[in-house]
Amino acid sequence: MNFINPLGFIALLSVPAIILMYILKQKFKKREVSSMVLWNKAITQSEGHKWRQKLKKNTLMFLQIAAAVLASLALANPFISAGGERLNYIFVVDTSFSMAVEDENGSRLEKAKDDILNIISDSPDGTFFSVVNLDGSPETVLSSTNKKQAAQKAVMQLAQTYGGRDTEALIPILKQLQSENPANVIIFTDKAPEEQIENASINIYGKSGVNYAVKHVSENNGNVLVKAAVYGKAGGTAPVALFGDGVIIDTKDVEFTGANESADIVFSLNGETYKEITAKILSDDILSEDNSFTYIPQVSGVKKALLVTEGNIFIEKAVSVIDGIELYKKQGTEGEIKGYDIYIFDGVLPEAMPKDGHIMIINPPEKSGIAEFEGEIDLSGITVRDGIAGGNAESLSFSANGVKKLATPLWAEEIFVSDGITAAYAGENGGIKTVVFGFDLHNSDLPLKKEFPIIIYNIMSYFSAGGIGTSGYIFAGENAVLNMAPKTVSAQVISPSGVAENVTPPNFQYSLTEEIGVYTIREDYGGGKTAESYFAVNPATEGESDTFNMEESLQGGAAENARINTGMSLKNIMILIMLIVLAAEWRVNWRGN
Known part of the structure; x- marks a missing residue:
């Protein structure tokens, strides 16, 4: 008998603890007697109160010791050899982006799959196989089967992905697969794992070659920044379109x-605007998919904003000059207020807050029930927190009189603070983004600061962010956090190949991003009104575009030596016996009481 996890015997320390418990204190049963004449029983009773006694035979004690021993054996996972040998493989197949490299006769992934299929075909009957897909989210696609056809099918169905790989998440998967029966792990990859993986042989695929990659594209004020890289080549030039x-x-x-x-x-857009911008390296290399990179500069369309105020020229001027915002004004809160993407309430609040747009409240009135505060105070040295409003305005410092000491809700974060007092906060509650200023702009010098229009721009950008926010792209395999309008009734995400997936508004983490290209977010507002926004998914370049192979000496491996003794784990049997013993212990204890 062998033990897969000998550390499980540490649990045997509970045995002396059980014995010590019975030595230190014996439990005596209460008996009702008709007379106190027999004083010798009193002597026996007094002995029972001694802190240390001679160990007596006790059925409960023996049952509890037996249960502890069985639990320890189960943790140690005993394994009985059947006197023979069998092959037992765990195939770890790297399907990350770099395995798409075309070396000579097909991609690295296709070569790895062919080698695994040959190993399966050449293995004797009775061989067990497991298959693990190594990508950004490793998973077991086949667990311990001795059916060759099922194993071959699992390998053939492995698809090329365009994201990275997570070898750290691979380790617990391998431990779980080996917990019942030991196996030899064979990793098929083009780069050795960063983490040390025990009892694993590695088959390295690929030869060194030149690879160009576009790693990043962004746009600002009509200028496009493109970051490109070359791997496996000493300098030179390449055309970029x-x-x-x-x-x-x-x-x-x-x-x-x-x-x-x-x-x-750096490219110039020459005053033109585009929904989709793509940079592409025109030189041939060994991995073509990362030669292009797509960016979506306009993730969402024009937003309608309603300013409800008795007269606030500061906020009106700051919002009206922001591209993508159409500003409307209204005096007073009479009538139904709805039909806008953004609502700005300056010193007034309606009886019923709108539920179809994001909300900014400036100087909320008392007892409104919307923004809670405790008294007012004059403050100086008010600063902005980095985050929702603070981008490019970190040096801001201003003063304000009559600042309401706001109580920040759990769903919000402070954006203006001074001496531990919250002067403004922002956050999202029930899909509606809300910003609250606890002071009147007329009673502060904030509108006179050069950072004021930046603050308002940041807040409007926070409200206007659709798609996946302002980045306009993610990498394959990453989750896209979809920010949809509060008035959205239903929504779909349409992949580059045209596959539509229903999602739940207003916020949703979309994970089906293995396909590279432009995705469409289609929002239905009801009443026949719809809107579309977009985001791009690009190949993961970090750690994947560098296909220069420094470890070709690791090619091959010890697949033919992946043999283990045949036999059976006794873990489940030990657990079953332990449960029977615990049931007997409960029965004895119940009858004794």
């Missing part, structure tokens, strides 16, 4: 100063 909505805008040569170097290129 910029496309807008599928039409070429400009072409430039990027110069690399050395091997494994990055370089920046």
Whole structure:
């Protein structure tokens, strides 16, 4: 008999603890007697109160010791050898983006799959197989089967992904697969794992070659920044083209100063606007998918904002100059207020708050029940917290009189603070983003600060963010956090290949992002009104585009030596016997009471 987890015998320390418990204190049963004449019984009773006694035979004690021993054996996972040998494989197949490299006769992934299929075909009957897909979220796709056809099918169905890989998350999966029966782990990859994996052989695929990659694209004020890189080549130039909505805008040569170097290129949009911008390296290399990178500069359309105020020229001016915001004004809160994407209430609040848009409240009235506060105070040195409102305004400091000491709700975060007092907060509650200023802008010098229009712009951007926010792209395999309008009744995400998936508004983490390309978010507002926004999914370049192989000496492996003794684990049997013993112990204890 062998033990897979000998550390389980540590649980045997509970046995002396049980014995010590019975030595230190014996339990005596109460008996009703008709007379106190027999004083010798009193002597026996007094002996029972001694803190240490001679150990007596006790059925409960023996049953409890037996249960502790069985629990320890179950934790140690005993294994009985059947006197023979069998092959037992755990195939770990790397399907991350770099395995798409075309080396000579097909991709690295296809070569790895062919090798695994050959091992399965050549294995003797009775061999057990497990298959693990190693990508950004590793998972077991087949667990311990001796059916060759099922194993071959599982391997053939493994698909190329365009994200990275998580070898740290792989380790607990392998431990779980080996907990019942030991197995030899064989990893098929193009890069050795960063973590040390015990009892594993590694088959490395791929040869060194030149690979170009576009790692990032962003747009600001009509200028597009493109970050490109080259791997496996010492310097040189490569042409880069910029496309807008599928039409070429400009072409430039990027110069690399050395091997494994990055370089920046700046393009101008010449005053034009585009829904989709793509940068593409036009040179041939060994991995074509990362030669292009798509960015969505306009994630959402124009938003309608309603300003309800008795007269606040500061907020009106700051909001009206923001692109993508159509500002409307209203005096007083009479009548039904609805039909806007953003509501700004300055010193007044309606009886019923709108539920179809995001809300900004400036100087909330007392007893409104919307923004809770405790008294007012004059403050100086008010600063902005980094986050929702603080981008590019970190140096701001201003003063205000009559600042309401706001109580920050659990769903919000402070954005203006001074001496531990919250002057403004922002957050999202029930799908509605809310910003509250606890002071009148007329009673502060904030509108006179150069950062004031930046603060308002940041808040409007926070309200207007649709799709996946302002980044406009994610990498394959990452979750896309969808920010939809509060008035959205239903929504769909449509993949680049046209597959539609229903999602739940207003916020949803969309995880089906293995396909690269542009995704459409289609929102239905009801009454025939709809809106669309977009986000792009690009191949993961970090750690994947560098296909230069420094470990070709690890090719091959010890697959033919992956043999273990045949036999059976006794863990479940030990657990069953332990449960029977515990049931007997409960029965004895119940009858004794």
